[in-house]
Amino acid sequence: MKIARRNLFAGLLAGAATPALAGAAAVHRAVPALSPPRWGKGVEGQRKADLGDGTFLNPIVAGDHPDPTILKDGGDYYITFSSFYSYPGLVIWHSTDLVNWAPVGPALFKPLGVIWAVDLVKHEGRYFIYIPADPTGKGWSIFVIWADDIGGPWSDPIDLKIEGSIDPGHVVGEDGKRYLFTNGVRKIRLTDDGLATDGVLEKAYEPWRYPDDWVVENFAPEGPKLLRRNGWFYLVTAVGGTAGPVTGHMVIAARSRSVQGPWEHCPHNPLVRTVGAAEPWWSRGHGSLVEGPAGDWWMVYHGYENGFRTLGRQTLLAPVEWTADGWFRVLGGDLSKPLPKPKGGRAGPSGLALSDDFTVDRMGVQWAFHDPAADEASRAGYEPKGLRIKGRGASPADSAPLTCTVGDRAYEVEITIELRGEAEGGLLLFYNHKAFVGLGFTPSSLKTFEYSEELAWARKPHDARVMRLRIGNDDNVVTYHYSYDEGRTWQRHGTRMEVSGFHHNVFGGFLSLKVGVYGAGPGDVLLRDFTYRALTPSLS
Missing domain, CATH: 2.115.10.20 (Glycosyl hydrolase domain; family 43)
Structure with a gap:
């Protein structure tokens, strides 16, 4: 072939054939x-x-x-x-x-x-x-x-x-x-x-x-x-x-x-x-x-x-x-x-590694723009230090975020984002433009998005152009952490969110809740060192 x-x-x-690092698990149900x-x-x-x-x-x-x-x-x-x-x-x-x-x-x-x-x-x-x-x-x-x-x-x-x-x-x-x-x-x-x-x-x-x-x-x-x-x-x-x-x-x-x-x-x-x-x-x-x-x-x-x-x-x-x-x-x-299992088959690779150092083009296989404009591909470019995304729109609500499908009931993702110019960037759990949560930041403030709106009262002033952001999703309960020193020390965000309602029967579209990374405003965001690991749900 x-x-x-x-x-x-x-x-x-x-990567699909590399050893396992963590467990996958049970379920939090409405029944x-x-x-x-x-x-x-x-x-x-x-x-x-x-x-x-x-x-x-x-x-x-x-x-x-x-x-x-x-x-x-x-x-x-x-x-x-x-x-x-x-x-x-x-x-x-x-x-x-x-x-x-x-x-x-x-x-x-x-x-x-x-x-x-x-x-x-x-x-x-x-x-x-x-x-x-x-x-x-x-x-x-x-x-x-x-x-x-x-x-x-x-x-x-x-x-x-x-x-x-x-x-x-x-x-x-x-x-x-x-x-x-x-x-x-x-x-x-x-x-x-x-x-x-x-x-x-x-x-x-x-x-x-x-x-x-x-x-x-x-x-x-x-x-x-x-x-x-x-x-x-x-x-x-x-x-x-x-x-x-x-x-x-x-x-x-x-x-x-x-x-x-x-x-x-x-x-x-x-x-x-x-x-x-x-x-x-x-x-x-x-x-x-x-x-x-x-x-x-x-x-x-x-x-x-x-x-x-x-x-x-x-x-x-x-x-x-x-x-x-x-x-x-x-x-x-x-x-x-x-x-x-079906008889007579020969087992091959299963799945794909989602952790990404952005040295290899994974567009389409792992990463995909959500509802892109005709020129969306021109926003992305690989550089020696990561993946550059040109800003579009003013926030996640009108950008075309880069999304990644996940299949585990509990998982944790991290990414380092560097701002260039007056850009804004962030890490999301994204269903569509009407349904997302996550953290974003500008050079002057950290932003919190809860159910598709920024929590203006939670905006935190800072002076930062590089942040490492973490989202943990454990049985549809979301916890955030952020770091100003490339992940050596972390601060837990004061707000947790519950996202079990982010699906078609609420928001339409037949979609799923994906990991998303967005870039908005005048400037670029540079994405570095995305990591993924599955977790054992705490309610198992």
Whole structure:
């Protein structure tokens, strides 16, 4: 596999195999306590699905990795996720056993606005990603990018002009023609090269309906993924809404001898669903089928972690059983217990080291600008001593912070920030411009941001252009420390904050609470020595 920009990611992949430093852990819940789960320990103590004894414990990709689309490519597996407002975006991950995943690199560098559930496919030796996006804020369309190597380079986006559609699912019909299915569930034929449409968008399937008294967000048929097996086309769809009540989201299936239909409902519907708030994973749905290394079958899907919606929707894996009548069932129950790993796989690197000395370009793999302007990339530049970010806006509320996805229930991050000119900089936990907390500073004062507003009464005068800032997030309780001498001595900030409400059901957007670093005002901020370590939650 040739990986474009290989030097950018060599340090990341090497770091993914380094020894663990600290533990990962249990949970603070809004429901009666469950038995505390115990994950494996990966790099920097980050939780790891592979338990090292032939079993694994979900999630297989922790943190905000929703709407998984998975591709089996010989003995390799590739997966990517919705990247929403993060650019560079659409990071592709690689595995050889379906449990241990490490990043390859981003596929999308040109901003398209918000991006939802994509589809990663390979057809006649070429890779394609079909992308629903709203680049103007005036309506959705579906775009496509392509590459001759999974590591890139990837093409610029091509607008297929499938207006008002999201959640594409690619399939080759029995006629040899290529089709996209979209939310609804609708379909449209593509040209043979997959880079344009060759027909009209039309109704394809009327999805199975759950009982009317079930508590769900809304009907919302979406995320169609298709598979051809033993003369049948299987259509796997999400219904019930992707957030809202914990019992809403689910996976259903149908099958047909033809992509033209008619489709028959699976008698086992719904195949995946959270049935109560005591389960460890909420709002489970958006599934795709994939064949394992030894020929057995699995489903990847996503869910919110009980008590930790702040982490976003995380990627889950469950075994699939094919039945004698040609249907399938999804096993694994509520995924509260370890499961046997897929047979025949070869464990590889897992996760990525997040600590960063800013000597290697990690843009897209670790760091991404939130909702960037067209010229956002020009704000960033690597220097011998760190990463320079040009100021934008007047505060975190109107800047485009640099963000980093995290997947642990408890963690601690530190960074040294140096101000140049009259810039302002700081360290945040950032959901969106309406929802963030953190510390910032100017040359003349230390600032405190609580629930997206500065606490003016807490502003502390000082004379400083270099500070080291620390944020600890322990079961959604946030503690701050700051240092004026590069971390040799620390002062604990007098205010703690609780952030369990920073998630989609409160602020919308389907996002997660990420670590963020911002630069604002006239001048630059220089970022140095970012460190991350997972913690054992104090309430475990």
